[in-house]
Amino acid sequence: MEIQVKLTDKLNALLATYQIHYQNLRALHWNVKGANFFELHLKYEELYTRTQIIIDDLAERILTLESTPLHKFQDYLTVSAIKENETIFNGNSGIEYILSVQKTLILLEKEILKISDELNDDGTNAMMSDLIREKEKTNWMFTAWLNKK
Ligand SMILES: [Fe+2]
Numbered sequence: 001m002e003i004q005v006k007l008t009d010k011l012n013a014l015l016a017t018y019q020i021h022y023q024n025l026r027a028l029h030w031n032v033k034g035a036n037f038f039e040l041h042l043k044y045e046e047l048y049t050r051t052q053i054i055i056d057d058l059a060e061r062i063l064t065l066e067s068t069p070l071h072k073f074q075d076y077l078t079v080s081a082i083k084e085n086e087t088i089f090n091g092n093s094g095i096e097y098i099l100s101v102q103k104t105l106i107l108l109e110k111e112i113l114k115i116s117d118e119l120n121d122d123g124t125n126a127m128m129s130d131l132i133r134e135k136e137k138t139n140w141m142f143t144a145w146l147n148k149k
Contacts, residue, residue: 007115007124008067014108015058015069016076021101022051024085028094036091047098054131061127081108092146099142102135 001009029044059069070076077084081104088094109128116124 003115003119004065005067007112007119007121008062008065010108010112010115011058011062011065011124012067012070013079013081014105014112015055015062016078016080017082017101017105017108018051018055018058019073019076020080020082020084021105022048022055024082024097024101025051027085028088028097031087031089032091032094033089034091040091040094044094057127061124064123065121081105095142095146099139099146102139102142106132106135 025044025048029041029048032040032044059071062069070079082101085097088097109132113125113128113132116122116128
């Protein structure tokens, strides 16, 4: 496969994964119950709002690379690296989910980074680096929140 096509295919898979994650975050925001309700309801909103911006940036990066972003949910479900969640009420389970998905997203972004590096595609490279660094930082926070060693 031509390497440029491989890059935009992987960007589309990343876009799809963020789209499913976005919907999972909306569900966490709606369904959270318990003593941490106010804290987590807001945190989930902050995360899905940020995710929405990432989704748009990724789609427009794919267009910038002269390819076409996926937009159908059936395509997202096919190529996403994660699945739609069942309803999660528990705060700890919600944060555990986010920590786990963010690790998956970082792996996908590192794969893309390798290819964009090979292509000397500095724009995609910088975008992936920023996304990785951002999630590495919030993963530290989620781990601290969960009080895991
Ligand atoms: Fe809301």
